[in-house]
Amino acid sequence: MPGDEKWCVVTGGRGFAARHLVQMLIRYDVFLVRIADLGSTVDLEPSEENGILAEALSSGRAQYVSLDLRSKSQVLQVFQGAEVVFHMAAPNSSINNYKLHHSVNVEGTQNVIDACTELKVKRLIYTSSPSVVFDGIHGIVDGDESLPYPPKHNDFYSATKAQGEELVIKANGVKGLLTCCIRPSSIFGPGDRLLVPSLVVAARAGKSKYIIGDGNNIYDFTYVENVAHAHICAERALASEGTVADKAAGQAxxxxxxEPIKFWEFVSLILEGLGYERPRIKIPAFVVMPIAHMVELTYKLLGPYGMKVPQLTPSRIRLLSCTRSFKCSKAQDRIGYTPIVSLQDGLKRTIEAYPHLRAEHRSKRGGPSKASIYLGSGRVADTLLWKDKKQTFKALFVLIAIYYSFIVPGSTIITMLSRVLLVASVFVFIHAVLPEKILGYKIEKLQSSHFHLSEETSQQIAKSVASSWNASVKTLKSLGQGDDGILFLKVALTLLVLSFLGVFSLQNLYVIGVPAAFIVFYVYEKEEQKIDDMVLEALSRGCKLKSDIVKKFCTSKKID
Structure with a gap:
Protein backbone atom coordinates (compact mmCIF):
# COMPACT_ATOMS: atom_id res chain seq x y z
CA MET A 1 0.00 0.00 0.00
CA PRO A 2 2.78 2.46 -0.78
CA GLY A 3 1.59 6.07 -0.76
CA ASP A 4 -2.11 5.17 -0.88
CA GLU A 5 -3.75 4.45 2.46
CA LYS A 6 -7.21 3.01 1.99
CA TRP A 7 -9.17 2.43 5.18
CA CYS A 8 -12.07 0.13 5.92
CA VAL A 9 -14.11 0.12 9.16
CA VAL A 10 -15.54 -2.98 10.85
CA THR A 11 -18.24 -2.06 13.38
CA GLY A 12 -18.67 -4.57 16.20
CA GLY A 13 -15.12 -5.56 15.27
CA ARG A 14 -14.53 -7.60 18.43
CA GLY A 15 -17.56 -9.80 17.85
CA PHE A 16 -17.36 -13.48 16.89
CA ALA A 17 -17.67 -13.30 13.09
CA ALA A 18 -16.15 -9.80 12.95
CA ARG A 19 -12.84 -11.02 14.44
CA HIS A 20 -12.47 -13.51 11.60
CA LEU A 21 -13.32 -10.82 9.04
CA VAL A 22 -10.73 -8.47 10.57
CA GLN A 23 -8.02 -11.14 10.32
CA MET A 24 -9.03 -11.96 6.75
CA LEU A 25 -8.92 -8.26 5.79
CA ILE A 26 -5.45 -7.93 7.32
CA ARG A 27 -4.24 -10.92 5.29
CA TYR A 28 -6.07 -9.54 2.25
CA ASP A 29 -3.72 -6.53 2.49
CA VAL A 30 -5.82 -4.10 0.44
CA PHE A 31 -7.14 -1.95 3.30
CA LEU A 32 -5.90 -0.59 6.57
CA VAL A 33 -8.42 -1.90 9.08
CA ARG A 34 -10.17 0.24 11.68
CA ILE A 35 -11.74 -2.00 14.34
CA ALA A 36 -14.66 -0.27 16.06
CA ASP A 37 -16.41 -1.63 19.15
CA LEU A 38 -17.94 -0.57 22.47
CA GLY A 39 -14.90 -1.27 24.67
CA SER A 40 -12.73 1.68 25.62
CA THR A 41 -9.61 -0.35 24.79
CA VAL A 42 -8.87 -3.52 22.85
CA ASP A 43 -8.15 -6.49 25.11
CA LEU A 44 -6.44 -9.20 23.09
CA GLU A 45 -7.05 -12.80 24.06
CA PRO A 46 -4.02 -15.08 24.66
CA SER A 47 -4.46 -16.66 21.22
CA GLU A 48 -4.29 -13.20 19.61
CA GLU A 49 -1.30 -11.76 21.49
CA ASN A 50 1.29 -13.28 19.16
CA GLY A 51 -0.87 -13.44 16.07
CA ILE A 52 -1.57 -11.39 12.99
CA LEU A 53 -3.92 -8.97 14.77
CA ALA A 54 -1.37 -7.96 17.42
CA GLU A 55 1.25 -7.47 14.71
CA ALA A 56 -1.12 -5.33 12.63
CA LEU A 57 -2.06 -3.17 15.62
CA SER A 58 1.58 -2.56 16.50
CA SER A 59 2.59 -1.79 12.89
CA GLY A 60 -0.35 0.55 12.23
CA ARG A 61 -1.98 -1.67 9.60
CA ALA A 62 -4.90 -1.91 12.00
CA GLN A 63 -6.18 0.40 14.71
CA TYR A 64 -8.81 0.05 17.42
CA VAL A 65 -11.38 2.78 18.19
CA SER A 66 -14.16 2.89 20.75
CA LEU A 67 -17.58 3.42 19.16
CA ASP A 68 -21.19 3.58 20.31
CA LEU A 69 -23.37 3.46 17.19
CA ARG A 70 -26.12 5.32 19.03
CA SER A 71 -23.94 8.46 18.96
CA LYS A 72 -23.88 9.94 15.46
CA SER A 73 -20.96 12.25 16.35
CA GLN A 74 -18.86 9.21 17.30
CA VAL A 75 -19.81 7.41 14.09
CA LEU A 76 -18.81 10.43 12.00
CA GLN A 77 -15.46 10.64 13.75
CA VAL A 78 -14.68 6.92 13.33
CA PHE A 79 -15.69 6.82 9.64
CA GLN A 80 -13.37 9.68 8.63
CA GLY A 81 -11.29 8.69 5.61
CA ALA A 82 -12.96 5.28 5.20
CA GLU A 83 -13.63 3.86 1.76
CA VAL A 84 -15.60 0.82 2.94
CA VAL A 85 -17.70 0.05 6.04
CA PHE A 86 -18.55 -3.48 7.17
CA HIS A 87 -21.45 -2.92 9.57
CA MET A 88 -21.46 -6.05 11.78
CA ALA A 89 -22.35 -4.60 15.20
CA ALA A 90 -25.51 -5.89 16.91
CA PRO A 91 -26.63 -6.65 20.48
CA ASN A 92 -26.81 -10.20 21.84
CA SER A 93 -29.74 -11.82 20.00
CA SER A 94 -30.76 -13.84 23.08
CA ILE A 95 -31.69 -10.66 25.00
CA ASN A 96 -35.24 -9.96 23.81
CA ASN A 97 -35.26 -6.25 24.64
CA TYR A 98 -36.98 -4.02 22.08
CA LYS A 99 -35.45 -0.73 23.25
CA LEU A 100 -31.91 -2.13 23.09
CA HIS A 101 -32.27 -3.76 19.66
CA HIS A 102 -34.09 -0.80 18.11
CA SER A 103 -31.51 1.70 19.37
CA VAL A 104 -28.62 -0.26 17.81
CA ASN A 105 -30.07 -2.18 14.86
CA VAL A 106 -32.32 0.61 13.59
CA GLU A 107 -31.20 3.97 14.99
CA GLY A 108 -27.53 2.95 15.01
CA THR A 109 -27.77 1.67 11.44
CA GLN A 110 -29.34 4.97 10.35
CA ASN A 111 -26.38 6.77 11.95
CA VAL A 112 -24.03 4.51 9.98
CA ILE A 113 -25.84 5.30 6.70
CA ASP A 114 -25.91 9.04 7.39
CA ALA A 115 -22.19 9.05 8.21
CA CYS A 116 -21.40 7.09 5.03
CA THR A 117 -23.30 9.52 2.82
CA GLU A 118 -21.94 12.64 4.55
CA LEU A 119 -18.33 11.42 4.41
CA LYS A 120 -18.63 10.00 0.88
CA VAL A 121 -17.88 6.40 1.92
CA LYS A 122 -18.07 4.32 -1.26
CA ARG A 123 -19.37 0.96 -0.05
CA LEU A 124 -21.44 -0.33 2.91
CA ILE A 125 -21.87 -4.06 3.61
CA TYR A 126 -24.46 -4.79 6.31
CA THR A 127 -24.48 -8.06 8.28
CA SER A 128 -28.13 -9.08 8.51
CA SER A 129 -29.73 -12.42 9.44
CA PRO A 130 -31.94 -15.09 7.82
CA SER A 131 -34.30 -14.51 10.75
CA VAL A 132 -35.57 -11.38 8.98
CA VAL A 133 -37.81 -13.67 6.88
CA PHE A 134 -38.73 -16.09 9.72
CA ASP A 135 -42.06 -15.70 11.52
CA GLY A 136 -41.28 -18.23 14.27
CA ILE A 137 -44.08 -20.57 13.16
CA HIS A 138 -43.56 -21.78 9.61
CA GLY A 139 -40.39 -23.59 8.61
CA ILE A 140 -38.35 -22.45 5.61
CA VAL A 141 -37.19 -25.02 3.03
CA ASP A 142 -34.64 -23.86 0.42
CA GLY A 143 -35.68 -20.26 0.98
CA ASP A 144 -34.41 -17.64 -1.43
CA GLU A 145 -34.25 -13.85 -1.39
CA SER A 146 -37.76 -13.51 -2.86
CA LEU A 147 -39.18 -14.39 0.58
CA PRO A 148 -40.93 -11.33 2.06
CA TYR A 149 -40.57 -10.05 5.60
CA PRO A 150 -43.28 -11.69 7.74
CA PRO A 151 -46.03 -9.58 9.34
CA LYS A 152 -44.67 -10.58 12.74
CA HIS A 153 -41.14 -11.73 13.60
CA ASN A 154 -39.95 -14.33 16.09
CA ASP A 155 -38.31 -11.76 18.38
CA PHE A 156 -37.21 -8.13 18.60
CA TYR A 157 -33.73 -8.92 17.30
CA SER A 158 -35.13 -10.27 14.02
CA ALA A 159 -37.70 -7.49 13.67
CA THR A 160 -35.14 -4.70 14.13
CA LYS A 161 -32.58 -6.46 11.92
CA ALA A 162 -35.20 -6.43 9.15
CA GLN A 163 -35.77 -2.70 9.67
CA GLY A 164 -32.01 -2.06 9.53
CA GLU A 165 -31.75 -4.13 6.36
CA GLU A 166 -34.51 -2.12 4.71
CA LEU A 167 -32.69 1.12 5.54
CA VAL A 168 -29.42 -0.16 4.04
CA ILE A 169 -31.05 -1.37 0.82
CA LYS A 170 -32.97 1.90 0.48
CA ALA A 171 -29.72 3.86 0.90
CA ASN A 172 -28.13 2.20 -2.13
CA GLY A 173 -27.21 4.83 -4.70
CA VAL A 174 -27.62 7.79 -2.34
CA LYS A 175 -24.70 10.18 -2.99
CA GLY A 176 -22.77 7.42 -4.73
CA LEU A 177 -22.97 4.94 -1.81
CA LEU A 178 -23.26 1.29 -2.89
CA THR A 179 -24.80 -1.10 -0.34
CA CYS A 180 -25.75 -4.75 0.10
CA CYS A 181 -26.79 -7.07 2.94
CA ILE A 182 -25.33 -10.42 3.97
CA ARG A 183 -27.58 -12.97 5.72
CA PRO A 184 -25.28 -15.67 7.18
CA SER A 185 -27.21 -18.67 8.52
CA SER A 186 -26.32 -20.14 11.94
CA ILE A 187 -22.64 -19.22 12.24
CA PHE A 188 -20.26 -21.63 13.99
CA GLY A 189 -16.52 -22.00 14.41
CA PRO A 190 -13.54 -21.20 16.67
CA GLY A 191 -14.11 -18.22 18.94
CA ASP A 192 -17.86 -18.81 19.24
CA ARG A 193 -19.03 -17.93 22.74
CA LEU A 194 -22.64 -18.98 22.35
CA LEU A 195 -23.34 -22.23 20.46
CA VAL A 196 -20.56 -24.59 21.59
CA PRO A 197 -20.24 -23.29 25.19
CA SER A 198 -24.03 -23.45 25.69
CA LEU A 199 -24.11 -27.02 24.33
CA VAL A 200 -21.36 -28.03 26.77
CA VAL A 201 -23.14 -26.33 29.68
CA ALA A 202 -26.30 -28.25 28.75
CA ALA A 203 -24.33 -31.51 28.47
CA ARG A 204 -22.73 -31.04 31.87
CA ALA A 205 -26.12 -30.22 33.36
CA GLY A 206 -27.59 -33.42 31.93
CA LYS A 207 -29.89 -31.53 29.54
CA SER A 208 -28.19 -32.41 26.25
CA LYS A 209 -29.99 -35.74 25.99
CA TYR A 210 -33.23 -34.03 24.94
CA ILE A 211 -34.37 -33.31 21.37
CA ILE A 212 -36.98 -30.57 20.99
CA GLY A 213 -39.43 -31.62 18.28
CA ASP A 214 -39.17 -34.71 16.08
CA GLY A 215 -35.45 -34.23 15.39
CA ASN A 216 -35.91 -34.14 11.60
CA ASN A 217 -35.76 -30.38 11.08
CA ILE A 218 -33.14 -29.35 8.51
CA TYR A 219 -30.74 -26.45 9.04
CA ASP A 220 -28.12 -24.58 7.06
CA PHE A 221 -25.03 -23.81 9.14
CA THR A 222 -22.19 -21.54 8.04
CA TYR A 223 -18.57 -21.86 9.10
CA VAL A 224 -17.32 -18.50 10.34
CA GLU A 225 -14.50 -18.15 7.78
CA ASN A 226 -17.06 -18.59 5.01
CA VAL A 227 -19.03 -15.70 6.54
CA ALA A 228 -15.92 -13.48 6.48
CA HIS A 229 -15.20 -14.61 2.91
CA ALA A 230 -18.76 -13.69 1.85
CA HIS A 231 -18.27 -10.13 3.15
CA ILE A 232 -15.10 -9.73 1.11
CA CYS A 233 -16.82 -11.20 -1.95
CA ALA A 234 -19.57 -8.61 -1.53
CA GLU A 235 -17.07 -5.75 -1.14
CA ARG A 236 -15.12 -6.82 -4.24
CA ALA A 237 -18.32 -7.12 -6.27
CA LEU A 238 -19.42 -3.60 -5.25
CA ALA A 239 -15.91 -2.30 -6.04
CA SER A 240 -16.12 -3.71 -9.57
CA GLU A 241 -17.18 -1.42 -12.35
CA GLY A 242 -20.14 -1.73 -14.69
CA THR A 243 -22.74 -4.48 -14.62
CA VAL A 244 -21.08 -6.52 -11.85
CA ALA A 245 -21.48 -3.71 -9.31
CA ASP A 246 -24.94 -2.83 -10.62
CA LYS A 247 -26.13 -6.43 -10.16
CA ALA A 248 -24.59 -6.78 -6.69
CA ALA A 249 -25.68 -3.45 -5.18
CA GLY A 250 -28.96 -2.91 -3.33
CA GLN A 251 -29.50 -6.62 -2.70
CA ALA A 252 -29.63 -9.08 0.21
CA GLU A 259 -24.58 -28.40 2.97
CA PRO A 260 -27.98 -28.68 4.71
CA ILE A 261 -28.01 -31.05 7.69
CA LYS A 262 -30.46 -32.12 10.37
CA PHE A 263 -30.14 -29.63 13.20
CA TRP A 264 -29.92 -32.28 15.91
CA GLU A 265 -27.39 -34.30 13.89
CA PHE A 266 -25.16 -31.21 13.76
CA VAL A 267 -25.54 -30.76 17.53
CA SER A 268 -24.77 -34.46 18.04
CA LEU A 269 -21.57 -34.25 15.97
CA ILE A 270 -20.26 -31.38 18.12
CA LEU A 271 -21.20 -33.07 21.40
CA GLU A 272 -19.73 -36.42 20.33
CA GLY A 273 -16.59 -34.69 19.12
CA LEU A 274 -16.13 -33.21 22.58
CA GLY A 275 -16.82 -36.53 24.32
CA TYR A 276 -20.46 -36.08 25.37
CA GLU A 277 -23.47 -38.26 24.59
CA ARG A 278 -25.82 -37.62 21.67
CA PRO A 279 -29.34 -36.25 22.30
CA ARG A 280 -31.81 -39.14 22.23
CA ILE A 281 -35.04 -38.31 24.11
CA LYS A 282 -37.59 -36.47 21.94
CA ILE A 283 -39.91 -33.91 23.52
CA PRO A 284 -42.67 -32.29 21.40
CA ALA A 285 -42.22 -28.54 21.05
CA PHE A 286 -45.78 -27.81 22.22
CA VAL A 287 -45.02 -29.54 25.53
CA VAL A 288 -41.96 -27.36 26.18
CA MET A 289 -43.45 -24.07 24.96
CA PRO A 290 -45.60 -23.26 28.04
CA ILE A 291 -42.56 -23.95 30.24
CA ALA A 292 -40.46 -21.63 28.06
CA HIS A 293 -43.04 -18.86 28.45
CA MET A 294 -42.92 -19.29 32.23
CA VAL A 295 -39.10 -19.23 32.18
CA GLU A 296 -39.12 -16.03 30.12
CA LEU A 297 -41.64 -14.41 32.46
CA THR A 298 -39.55 -15.45 35.47
CA TYR A 299 -36.47 -13.90 33.88
CA LYS A 300 -38.30 -10.61 33.34
CA LEU A 301 -39.20 -10.57 37.03
CA LEU A 302 -35.87 -11.77 38.43
CA GLY A 303 -33.45 -10.52 35.75
CA PRO A 304 -32.88 -7.21 37.59
CA TYR A 305 -31.85 -9.25 40.67
CA GLY A 306 -29.07 -11.19 38.98
CA MET A 307 -30.79 -14.04 37.11
CA LYS A 308 -28.86 -14.78 33.89
CA VAL A 309 -30.48 -14.86 30.45
CA PRO A 310 -32.13 -18.32 30.21
CA GLN A 311 -31.55 -20.70 27.32
CA LEU A 312 -35.13 -21.99 27.36
CA THR A 313 -37.18 -19.19 25.75
CA PRO A 314 -40.14 -19.38 23.32
CA SER A 315 -38.16 -17.88 20.42
CA ARG A 316 -35.34 -20.39 20.95
CA ILE A 317 -37.76 -23.33 21.10
CA ARG A 318 -39.16 -22.28 17.72
CA LEU A 319 -35.64 -22.02 16.29
CA LEU A 320 -34.72 -25.48 17.61
CA SER A 321 -37.77 -27.25 16.21
CA CYS A 322 -38.29 -25.62 12.78
CA THR A 323 -36.62 -26.32 9.45
CA ARG A 324 -34.53 -23.38 8.14
CA SER A 325 -32.61 -23.98 4.92
CA PHE A 326 -31.65 -21.42 2.29
CA LYS A 327 -30.32 -21.23 -1.27
CA CYS A 328 -27.09 -19.40 -2.08
CA SER A 329 -27.53 -19.29 -5.88
CA LYS A 330 -28.04 -15.51 -5.87
CA ALA A 331 -24.85 -14.97 -3.84
CA GLN A 332 -22.97 -17.27 -6.22
CA ASP A 333 -24.24 -15.42 -9.26
CA ARG A 334 -23.98 -11.78 -8.14
CA ILE A 335 -21.08 -11.59 -5.67
CA GLY A 336 -19.18 -14.76 -6.61
CA TYR A 337 -19.56 -16.46 -3.22
CA THR A 338 -18.60 -20.12 -2.77
CA PRO A 339 -17.70 -21.68 0.59
CA ILE A 340 -13.95 -22.00 1.15
CA VAL A 341 -14.26 -24.42 4.13
CA SER A 342 -16.50 -27.52 3.99
CA LEU A 343 -18.95 -28.39 6.76
CA GLN A 344 -16.88 -31.44 7.75
CA ASP A 345 -13.65 -29.43 7.97
CA GLY A 346 -15.47 -26.65 9.79
CA LEU A 347 -16.80 -29.07 12.40
CA LYS A 348 -13.33 -30.58 12.84
CA ARG A 349 -11.70 -27.17 13.32
CA THR A 350 -14.44 -26.09 15.72
CA ILE A 351 -14.10 -29.17 17.92
CA GLU A 352 -10.31 -28.83 17.96
CA ALA A 353 -10.67 -25.19 19.09
CA TYR A 354 -12.35 -26.18 22.39
CA PRO A 355 -10.00 -28.69 24.08
CA HIS A 356 -10.75 -27.14 27.48
CA LEU A 357 -14.46 -28.01 27.07
CA ARG A 358 -13.92 -31.70 26.36
CA ALA A 359 -15.63 -34.16 28.70
CA GLU A 360 -12.35 -35.71 29.90
CA HIS A 361 -11.05 -32.29 30.97
CA ARG A 362 -14.07 -31.60 33.11
CA SER A 363 -13.41 -31.13 36.79
CA LYS A 364 -15.33 -33.15 39.32
CA ARG A 365 -17.76 -30.32 39.78
CA GLY A 366 -17.33 -29.03 36.21
CA GLY A 367 -17.97 -25.36 37.07
CA PRO A 368 -21.36 -24.30 38.45
CA SER A 369 -23.49 -27.10 39.82
CA LYS A 370 -26.54 -28.24 37.86
CA ALA A 371 -28.77 -26.98 40.67
CA SER A 372 -27.20 -23.53 40.31
CA ILE A 373 -27.62 -23.61 36.52
CA TYR A 374 -31.26 -24.66 36.80
CA LEU A 375 -31.90 -21.71 39.14
CA GLY A 376 -30.26 -19.19 36.80
CA SER A 377 -26.83 -18.92 38.53
CA GLY A 378 -27.85 -15.60 40.08
CA ARG A 379 -29.17 -14.32 43.39
CA VAL A 380 -32.07 -16.81 43.34
CA ALA A 381 -29.57 -19.69 43.13
CA ASP A 382 -27.38 -18.19 45.87
CA THR A 383 -30.43 -17.86 48.13
CA LEU A 384 -31.92 -21.35 47.65
CA LEU A 385 -28.50 -23.06 47.73
CA TRP A 386 -27.44 -21.26 50.95
CA LYS A 387 -24.43 -19.66 49.27
CA ASP A 388 -25.44 -16.20 50.50
CA LYS A 389 -26.61 -17.08 54.01
CA LYS A 390 -27.58 -13.50 54.83
CA GLN A 391 -29.83 -13.38 51.77
CA THR A 392 -31.19 -16.87 52.54
CA PHE A 393 -32.18 -16.00 56.12
CA LYS A 394 -33.69 -12.73 54.93
CA ALA A 395 -35.82 -14.62 52.38
CA LEU A 396 -36.85 -17.19 55.00
CA PHE A 397 -37.87 -14.42 57.40
CA VAL A 398 -40.07 -12.80 54.71
CA LEU A 399 -41.64 -16.15 53.77
CA ILE A 400 -42.36 -16.99 57.42
CA ALA A 401 -43.90 -13.54 57.91
CA ILE A 402 -46.13 -14.13 54.86
CA TYR A 403 -47.12 -17.54 56.23
CA TYR A 404 -48.22 -16.29 59.65
CA SER A 405 -49.75 -13.08 58.33
CA PHE A 406 -51.75 -14.47 55.43
CA ILE A 407 -51.76 -18.27 55.26
CA VAL A 408 -52.38 -19.34 58.89
CA PRO A 409 -55.44 -17.11 59.44
CA GLY A 410 -57.18 -18.97 56.62
CA SER A 411 -57.65 -15.85 54.53
CA THR A 412 -59.70 -15.82 51.38
CA ILE A 413 -58.10 -14.51 48.22
CA ILE A 414 -59.76 -11.11 48.65
CA THR A 415 -58.74 -10.69 52.31
CA MET A 416 -55.21 -11.89 51.51
CA LEU A 417 -54.86 -9.35 48.71
CA SER A 418 -56.22 -6.56 50.88
CA ARG A 419 -53.75 -7.41 53.64
CA VAL A 420 -50.85 -7.53 51.21
CA LEU A 421 -51.83 -4.14 49.83
CA LEU A 422 -52.24 -2.76 53.36
CA VAL A 423 -48.77 -3.95 54.39
CA ALA A 424 -47.30 -2.61 51.13
CA SER A 425 -48.97 0.78 51.66
CA VAL A 426 -47.66 1.04 55.23
CA PHE A 427 -44.17 0.05 54.12
CA VAL A 428 -44.12 2.54 51.21
CA PHE A 429 -45.41 5.36 53.45
CA ILE A 430 -42.87 4.72 56.22
CA HIS A 431 -40.08 4.30 53.70
CA ALA A 432 -40.98 7.65 52.11
CA VAL A 433 -40.82 9.61 55.38
CA LEU A 434 -37.53 8.08 56.52
CA PRO A 435 -34.47 10.38 56.24
CA GLU A 436 -31.95 9.68 53.48
CA LYS A 437 -29.40 8.49 56.06
CA ILE A 438 -29.85 6.62 59.36
CA LEU A 439 -26.78 6.00 61.52
CA GLY A 440 -24.56 6.45 58.48
CA TYR A 441 -26.56 4.03 56.30
CA LYS A 442 -28.02 5.43 53.10
CA ILE A 443 -31.72 4.71 52.53
CA GLU A 444 -32.47 3.98 48.89
CA LYS A 445 -35.71 5.73 47.95
CA LEU A 446 -38.21 3.78 45.89
CA GLN A 447 -38.82 5.10 42.39
CA SER A 448 -42.09 4.77 40.51
CA SER A 449 -40.17 2.95 37.77
CA HIS A 450 -39.74 0.00 40.20
CA PHE A 451 -43.47 -0.67 39.97
CA HIS A 452 -44.14 0.41 36.42
CA LEU A 453 -45.34 -2.31 34.04
CA SER A 454 -44.26 -1.33 30.54
CA GLU A 455 -46.40 -1.83 27.47
CA GLU A 456 -43.79 -4.28 26.18
CA THR A 457 -44.01 -6.41 29.36
CA SER A 458 -47.81 -6.28 29.25
CA GLN A 459 -47.79 -7.50 25.66
CA GLN A 460 -45.38 -10.32 26.50
CA ILE A 461 -47.58 -11.49 29.39
CA ALA A 462 -50.62 -11.41 27.12
CA LYS A 463 -48.72 -13.33 24.43
CA SER A 464 -47.64 -15.95 26.96
CA VAL A 465 -51.23 -16.46 28.12
CA ALA A 466 -52.50 -16.60 24.53
CA SER A 467 -49.76 -19.04 23.48
CA SER A 468 -50.52 -21.36 26.40
CA TRP A 469 -54.23 -21.20 25.59
CA ASN A 470 -53.63 -21.97 21.89
CA ALA A 471 -51.37 -24.90 22.83
CA SER A 472 -54.14 -26.25 25.07
CA VAL A 473 -56.73 -25.86 22.30
CA LYS A 474 -54.39 -27.65 19.86
CA THR A 475 -54.03 -30.49 22.36
CA LEU A 476 -57.82 -30.76 22.77
CA LYS A 477 -58.22 -30.77 18.99
CA SER A 478 -55.73 -33.64 18.70
CA LEU A 479 -57.57 -35.55 21.43
CA GLY A 480 -60.84 -34.97 19.61
CA GLN A 481 -59.50 -36.76 16.55
CA GLY A 482 -59.01 -39.89 18.66
CA ASP A 483 -55.87 -41.14 16.91
CA ASP A 484 -53.12 -40.14 19.34
CA GLY A 485 -53.10 -42.56 22.26
CA ILE A 486 -49.74 -41.34 23.60
CA LEU A 487 -51.03 -37.76 23.83
CA PHE A 488 -54.10 -39.04 25.70
CA LEU A 489 -51.89 -40.85 28.21
CA LYS A 490 -49.76 -37.71 28.74
CA VAL A 491 -52.83 -35.51 29.29
CA ALA A 492 -54.41 -38.06 31.61
CA LEU A 493 -51.23 -38.38 33.66
CA THR A 494 -50.88 -34.59 33.93
CA LEU A 495 -54.48 -34.21 35.09
CA LEU A 496 -54.03 -37.00 37.63
CA VAL A 497 -51.00 -35.21 39.09
CA LEU A 498 -52.94 -31.94 39.26
CA SER A 499 -55.89 -33.64 40.93
CA PHE A 500 -53.49 -35.13 43.47
CA LEU A 501 -52.04 -31.69 44.21
CA GLY A 502 -55.57 -30.29 44.47
CA VAL A 503 -56.16 -32.44 47.56
CA PHE A 504 -53.75 -30.26 49.50
CA SER A 505 -54.84 -26.94 50.94
CA LEU A 506 -52.94 -23.73 50.25
CA GLN A 507 -51.53 -23.92 53.77
CA ASN A 508 -50.23 -27.46 53.26
CA LEU A 509 -48.76 -26.61 49.86
CA TYR A 510 -46.97 -23.62 51.37
CA VAL A 511 -45.70 -25.64 54.33
CA ILE A 512 -44.41 -28.39 52.00
CA GLY A 513 -43.31 -26.28 49.01
CA VAL A 514 -41.28 -23.54 50.68
CA PRO A 515 -39.05 -25.79 52.83
CA ALA A 516 -38.71 -28.19 49.88
CA ALA A 517 -37.35 -25.37 47.71
CA PHE A 518 -34.60 -24.67 50.26
CA ILE A 519 -33.84 -28.36 50.87
CA VAL A 520 -34.28 -30.18 47.55
CA PHE A 521 -31.90 -27.99 45.52
CA TYR A 522 -29.35 -27.98 48.33
CA VAL A 523 -29.43 -31.80 48.59
CA TYR A 524 -29.27 -32.16 44.81
CA GLU A 525 -26.15 -30.00 44.68
CA LYS A 526 -24.46 -32.20 47.30
CA GLU A 527 -25.53 -35.55 45.80
CA GLU A 528 -25.65 -34.57 42.12
CA GLN A 529 -24.09 -37.70 40.60
CA LYS A 530 -26.12 -40.22 42.62
CA ILE A 531 -29.41 -38.47 41.87
CA ASP A 532 -28.56 -38.13 38.16
CA ASP A 533 -27.84 -41.86 37.96
CA MET A 534 -31.20 -42.64 39.60
CA VAL A 535 -33.04 -40.28 37.22
CA LEU A 536 -31.34 -41.77 34.15
CA GLU A 537 -32.28 -45.25 35.30
CA ALA A 538 -35.90 -44.14 35.81
CA LEU A 539 -35.94 -42.47 32.38
CA SER A 540 -34.55 -45.59 30.76
CA ARG A 541 -37.26 -47.73 32.31
CA GLY A 542 -39.87 -45.11 31.44
CA CYS A 543 -38.80 -45.11 27.78
CA LYS A 544 -38.98 -48.90 27.71
CA LEU A 545 -42.45 -48.82 29.28
CA LYS A 546 -43.56 -46.18 26.77
CA SER A 547 -42.26 -48.32 23.90
CA ASP A 548 -44.13 -51.37 25.20
CA ILE A 549 -47.37 -49.38 25.54
CA VAL A 550 -47.04 -47.97 22.01
CA LYS A 551 -46.46 -51.46 20.57
CA LYS A 552 -49.50 -52.86 22.40
CA PHE A 553 -51.63 -49.89 21.36
CA CYS A 554 -50.60 -50.22 17.68
CA THR A 555 -51.17 -53.99 17.77
CA SER A 556 -54.67 -53.63 19.26
CA LYS A 557 -55.53 -50.94 16.70
CA LYS A 558 -54.49 -53.22 13.80
CA ILE A 559 -56.64 -56.03 15.22
CA ASP A 560 -59.63 -53.69 15.47
Missing part, protein backbone atom coordinates in the same frame (compact mmCIF):
# COMPACT_ATOMS: atom_id res chain seq x y z
CA UNK A 253 -27.88 -12.46 0.06
CA UNK A 254 -28.32 -15.68 2.00
CA UNK A 255 -24.96 -17.19 2.96
CA UNK A 256 -24.56 -20.83 4.05
CA UNK A 257 -22.11 -23.72 3.76
CA UNK A 258 -24.41 -25.11 1.05
Missing amino acids: YFITNM
